[in-house]
Amino acid sequence: MSEIKLCKKIKEFIIKNHLYISFIILFVYLSPFLIFWDDIPVIIHDNLDSTIIWWKILSNSKMLFADNHAI
Numbered sequence: 001m002s003e004i005k006l007c008k009k010i011k012e013f014i015i016k017n018h019l020y021i022s023f024i025i026l027f028v029y030l031s032p033f034l035i036f037w038d039d040i041p042v043i044i045h046d047n048l049d050s051t052i053i054w055w056k057i058l059s060n061s062k063m064l065f066a067d068n069h070a071i
Helices: 002-016 018-039 048-060
Strands: none
Touching: 002 018
16 A cells, blocks of 8 residues: 555655756756766768669669669
């Protein structure tokens, strides 16, 4: 029975304070940007260059809309 009461209390707490909880989570998520400001390492996954070349080769060879087995 105590577990059910505890779950109800947790749910009530979350419902009453959901706005504060969301701001705390957002602050924790963004805290490295606020702490390190300009020196934060940001990883950028850049696949755009290879994708453009791949589409260009397909369009030049008239295979842009070809079947997968034809390519």
